[in-house]
Structure formats: C-alpha cells, structure tokens
Amino acid sequence: MFNKISELHKLCFPHRPWGADEFRDLKKSGCEIVASENGFIVWRTVCDEAEIISIGVHPDARGSGIAIAMLGIMENELKKAGVKKILLDVSAENTAAINLYKKCGFMENGRRPKYYDGIDAILMEKNI
Numbered sequence: 001m002f003n004k005i006s007e008l009h010k011l012c013f014p015h016r017p018w019g020a021d022e023f024r025d026l027k028k029s030g031c032e033i034v035a036s037e038n039g040f041i042v043w044r045t046v047c048d049e050a051e052i053i054s055i056g057v058h059p060d061a062r063g064s065g066i067a068i069a070m071l072g073i074m075e076n077e078l079k080k081a082g083v084k085k086i087l088l089d090v091s092a093e094n095t096a097a098i099n100l101y102k103k104c105g106f107m108e109n110g111r112r113p114k115y116y117d118g119i120d121a122i123l124m125e126k127n128i
Contacts, residue, residue, distance in 0.1 A: 002027075005035050012056030026053065034073055039066035041074050043086075050078050052088040062096070071104050075128055085127050092120040
C-alpha cells in the first residue's frame with residue numbers, strides 16, 4: 001500500500017516526493033490515510049481538530065472530482081469522531097488547491113510568510 005501511495009505522491013509532487021517509509025511513519029504516528037488508484041488524503045486528528053497533511057490526485061485525473069470525494073470521505077469520518085474543525089496550509093502559488101478548498105467551504109485565516117521555500121503558506125480552516 002505505502003509503495004503505491006508513494007508512487008502516486010511522486011507523480012503529484014515531483015519536486016518533493018515522499019517515500020513509502022514516510023507514509024508508513026505517518027500511519028504509525030496516528031495519521032489516517034485514504035487512497036484510491038488516482039488519489040490520496042492524509043490527515044491527523046488531535047482532540048476536536050484535524051489537520052490535512054497531504055492530498056493528491058494523479059495529474060491525468062485532476063478535475064474529475066477525486067479530491068472533492070477524498071475531502072468528503074475524510075469529513076464524514078471526522079464528524080463521526082466528533083471533530084469540529086479541519087485545518088490546512090497550502091502554497092500561495094497553488095491556486096487550483098486554494099480554489100478547491102474554498103469550493104469545499106474552507107476559509108483563509110492567516111499566512112506563514114516564506115514557508116514553502118520562500119513562498120507564503122495560506123492557512124485555511126473549516127468548521128464542521
């Protein structure tokens with residue numbers, strides 16, 4: 001499983017791919033991972049908040065609704081667990097992801113200057 005997710009991550013993020021061991025370590029640390037052939041989402045829950053660690057969709061499958069489906073699966077699981085808020089950060093240059101998150105009800109609530117190799121991170125949250 002972790003090898004397949006790692007290969008997909010490499011296609012999604014070729015400039016900073018994660019290896020199978022990183023996904024294995026995330027799972028061991030308490031993160032949840034949901035994956036399909038063309039997409040994945042990783043999140044961590046602490047008390048009544050969750051943080052999206054990573055989400056990716058195969059470049060050939062982008063725009064097909066996979067990311068929205070993954071976010072929906074995660075949100076349903078979080079609601080069952082009593083989570084009240086989802087947090088994330090995203091590169092200010094990743095307009096496709098920012099638009100996706102806004103479409104799914106996330107709101108910008110801050111920035112981390114130069115967080116991603118000199119590029120600001122936009123902090124977003126959604127109450128559920």
